[in-house]
Amino acid sequence: MYRSLFPRDLFAEMDRLTREMQQAFEVSPSIRGIGRGGFPALNIGSTAEAIEVYAFAPGIDPAKVEVQLDRGVLTISGERAGLPEGDAKTTLHVNERFAGRFRRVISLPDDIDPNAVSADYRDGVLHVSIKRRASAQPRRIEVQ
Known part of the structure; x- marks a missing residue:
């Protein structure tokens, strides 16, 4: 694609270059994981009793969201309609609003109970919410 040496909107071009540079240097994992900017945005946490997944997906019809758990892999998929033209x-x-099909895949630990989702x-x-197996949960043992 042909690009002008002097773009019409210099600030938009600088913004684009800044975003590309940030993406180029945000590939190393940190203690908090890698944020890839996918849709929907996810928060994943765990307790002794369960794994909790929060997917922030406004504007989606719940009937069009599919949640599957298969062999320790949670898949959230669906479609978000675009705004009227x-x-x-x-x-x-x-x-900046995402529209179209989406799919997020999350690997889960081995101690989950696939029947308690x-x-x-x-x-x-x-x-x-995916419960952990009762055998994997911590328990207090009385000392005699």
Whole structure:
């Protein structure tokens, strides 16, 4: 694609270059993991009793979200509809809202119970809770 040596919008070009540089240097893992900017954004945590997954997905019909658990891998997939298009006279300047099909895959630890999974979608947040097996949960042993 042909690019002008002097772009019309110098600030937009500088913003694009800054984003590309940030992405180039954000590949090393840290203690908190790697943020890839996928959709939906995820928060994953664990307790002694369960693994908790929060997927932040506003504007999605819960009937079009599919949650699967297969051999220790949780898959969240679905589709988010786009916004209605404007008329021919409308010029779109910024479009940061994701629309289209999505799929997030999460590897889970071996101690989960595949028969004790619940999923709830409320206020744009999908909450998936996967219980751990009772045998894997910590327990207090009485000393005699």
